[in-house]
Structure formats: structure tokens, C-alpha cells
Amino acid sequence: MAHVPAELLYTKSHEWVQFTGETTARVGITDFAQNSLGDIVFVNLPAEGDGVTAGEAACDVESVKAVADIVSPVTGTVTAANNDLESAPEKLNESPYEAWIFEVSDISDREELLDAAAYEAFCATEEA
């Protein structure tokens, strides 16, 4: 069973989001996502200053199996990207909840987000 920290919020496309302030947040991919993708070998990060839109692809990650879009859970402006992932994409597999991908500020909109319990239930239906 995939690990789902109680304090985060989740999307149905398997991103996690942590609101760090009223209009700021950190985004990454879930344990379920990294497990389905397999070994991640490349992360195509967004650039600082990029606008992202809730429900639309913000960047992508590549595993040995496939390239997958990372869908932004919120609408806003990218203020930071986790550049460590460029040289060490395996961190997304090793510790998906520590290896954040990008931070957003000036959040004006958000996707319908799930809490940990609802996300866990959603993952169970995905696996069935």
C-alpha cells in the first residue's frame, strides 16, 4: 500500500500539494505515482516565473517506461523549482514527499483536491 501523509492534499492525477501560506504551495508526486512510473530518470522542471494553471501540465518526468505530465494542482506563478532533481531524479522514487518539484505563489485557483483519506480510497479504486 502506498504511503499517504495525512497533512497533505492530493489530486486524482497523483500529485501532492502542501499549502505553505495563504497563496503559496509546494507540489510533488505521490508514492503511488512514483511506484506506477517505475525508476524516474529525468525531470523536466518548470522555470521560475512560469505561469501554471490548475488542471494543466506544468512540467514532466520521464521514467524507463514513459514520460508523464505533472499536472499543476493550482493556478499561480512558479517561484522555485527543485534543481537538485536534475542531477538526482531518483529522489522522486526514494522519498517522493520530501522531493518537492516546484513552488507556486499568487495562487488564484485550485483543482478539486482530496484529503489523505479520500486519496487513499481513490488509489484503492485505481488498483482494483
Next chain:
Amino acid sequence: MKLLFEKSVPGRGMDILPPLDVPDCPLEAGLAREKALRLPQMAEGDLCRHYRALEKRAHGVCDGFYPLGSCTMKYNPKIDEQMAALDGFTGVHPLQDAKDAQGCLEVYARAEASLKEITGMDAVTFQPAAGAHGEFLGLLLIKAYHHDRGDLARTKILVPDAAHGTNPASATMAGFEVVSVPSTANGRVDVEALRALAGADTAGLMLTNPNTLGIFDENILEITKVVHEAGGLCYYDGANLNAVMGIARPGDMGFDVVHLNLHKTFATPHGGGGPGSGAVGVKALLRDFLPDGQVVGEAGNYRFERPKKSVGRVKEFYGNFGVVVKALCYMLSLGAEGVPEAATGAVLNANYLMHALVEGGYEAAVPGICMHEFVLTLEKLKHETGVSALDVAKAMIDRGIHPPTMYFPLIVHEALMLEPTETESRETLDECAKAMLDILKEAHTAPETLHACPVTTPIGRPDEVKAARNPVLKYEF
């Protein structure tokens, strides 16, 4: 295995040149290399053994079954090779005047006539070197068409989520924005979603039919109508034409532009075995935008022509000519009866193999009848036994079968995609089914042996993660 450069011995060679009996004529300063070129130095016999050793480590359609889905690895008749090797074809120079190369131009003219008939298109170019190259050209033609009408607002290409990965890549390269169209649960294009997405910003739709799940989309006329009514054009990815050639035509389905993989459908060697040809067919409305080098005229008086509003060349000269010779030879050998027979044979073989596998316990991604290929999902097997699609594919290698396409299309989890093609016998299909069912049994009894496959090959499991994270692409002297 050592590389040629590692086997090289200074001074060894395979030629004895006669002594120089004319005055030495050195190159002007600045034109000559400063250092001699580093080339391997070896005897002919050792060189021959090197390549034979490499050949023995490879697996081609002449070695065994090759059910690589979406790639149409059918047997390539040797007569096609013989025709392409004729002196008149190999000795011609691309800069030769058209009047001195009438035979070659006739090959283009006759291949074009046949492919127009098979696809229901009005003109064909042979410039692109392979399928994705054809897609790229097709999209440039669509763009040129809209721009020529003064319509600059059409910036989006609709691509179903089951599409070949090259489709969104080609559309992006051609400067379009890609919009993904969802599939329904039974693997068809979601027509209502398509209707909602198509609009004044739609340049076109890219679709392969049958699709990557091996399913013929019965809503195809409705799909192309929706796009046309929105003012877009329809692009047919011909990668899966083998299922329908001579039976259903992209032109009749409502498509405006189509690329063909001559190297897949029309039986020329590919996949490391030779160059490709991504011929592109168009309806009359796109004819004027085709690349330079269209063959026009009649027998004895063929010539090359640049269409009026040509998008320019996408490859030097006239594409991969030898491939066109082979494809024409293939079409002429099969004839009007043989071409559709090949398609029905491909569909029959795929259904025969799928049936045997599903009866034996494998799960089809989409139940029911398939076209020329089918997709299995091993998600349940992986849950129950830990044996993945990758493990099954690797185990097939030990049984002398080239693995199927894995983890594609992306909308199917733990996917294995098999395309047996029409050139395989019932016995070969039975052997494959038996091998795969044995593997299935082993997955439940001894999964750890499958994790270790293949054990019969010179290389076991390459470290794909390391190769992707730290690729070494250059040989350092």
C-alpha cells in the same frame, strides 16, 4: 565483445597497393588533415568474423517470430531486394538529369499510382525518410493550407490519448499546441469530448485507425465530420494500415492527409535493418503544398516538378529511393488480390493468437475481436505474482521469440502489444501461444526464475536506469 578499434593492429590491412608510379601531388596547405584519420587496421578475414559474430547476436525476422506490436515486422520477400539491387537503380546518381533516369522516375510514378488507389488520396510524395518524418511533413502541409487561406488562428492539433508517441511530438515540432482527446472505456475516441474540443483554433486531428489498441473505430466517419465542421483537417497515421490495406481507405474515412510506413506495411526491412520511407498522401486541396520533386508526365517523358506553393524539401533529393523500389515490387508481386489478402491474413493471425492467449488465462485490454494487433494487460498478474509485463517479455527471449511492444499504449497498465503479421504460419502462432502460456504457469509457480530472464542471451538485463541516467554516448579513444 571487443570493438573493431580494440581489435586493430597497427600496420595490418587487407589491401596491397601497387607502388606509386606517377608524380606525387600533395594537397594545398590547409586542405590536408593534420593527423591521419584513426581507422581500425585489420585483415579481411577478421573483419568478416567480427560482423558475423554481431549478426549471430541479433534477432531478425529471418531468425524467428517477431511480434513487435505497432511495428509490422513481417517477412521481407527477397525478390524485393533483388529488384532494388539492379544496376540501373544502384548506379544512378541523384543529380543525374531526369531524362537519363526515366526508369527511376517511372518507379515513383507507378508507386504513387498504386498508393493513391490503396489510400484514396490524390497525390503522394516520397520525400520523408520514415513515419514520424511523414507526420511532420503532413502537419507542415496542414499549416500551409490554413495560412494560405489567411487563417492564422488554428494553432491546435487534437491527438487521442491512445496515439503513437510520435504524434504529439511531431505536432509540437511543427509548432502546434497539442490537445489530448480522451478514449472511452472500450478504447474508442470519445466523440462527445472531441466535439467539445474542436473549434476555431483547431488546425487538425491526428488519428490512427485501427488505433494502438488494435481496434477499428466504427465512429470514424463521425469523427472526421466533427473535425471538418470545425474547419480542421484530418491526418491519418498510417502505422496501422496493414490491417486495412486494400479493404478500407483513409481517403474514404474522411482523412485529408496520410503517411504510410512503406517499411512496415509494404515489407521493406526496418528496425535497424534498413532505412525507412514515410510516404505522404494528400487530397487535392493539399497537392499544391507538397515538397519539391513530384514526378509528373507520362512514360518516356517523366520529369520532376515543384508544386506551386511547396513547403520546400524535408530531405535531400528524392527520399530513400531503394525503399520505394522494394515497396513497388511488393505491391506488384501481391497484386490487387494479394494486397487485401495480406490485410485479412494479418487480422486473422492476430485474432487467432489473441484467442489462444485469452483462453489460456491472459487478459485482453479490450475484449472482443481485434484488427492486426492486440494489447494484453498484465496488471492482475503483477499484483498476484510480482511478475510484470517486462518479465514476461524477457522470458519470451529465452524461448526464441522477439518480445512484444511493452508498456504501450500508455492508457493500458502492464501492457504487452502483439502484432503477429500475415506472414506467420499457424504453427508459429501455436508455438508462441504455448511459450507464453508456459510463462504464465511459471509466473504462479516460480516467479523468481522469470525475474532472472533472459539467461540464453549474450547480455541479460541491461541496466536501463543507469543507461538513462548516465548515458555514455561516445567511445573515447
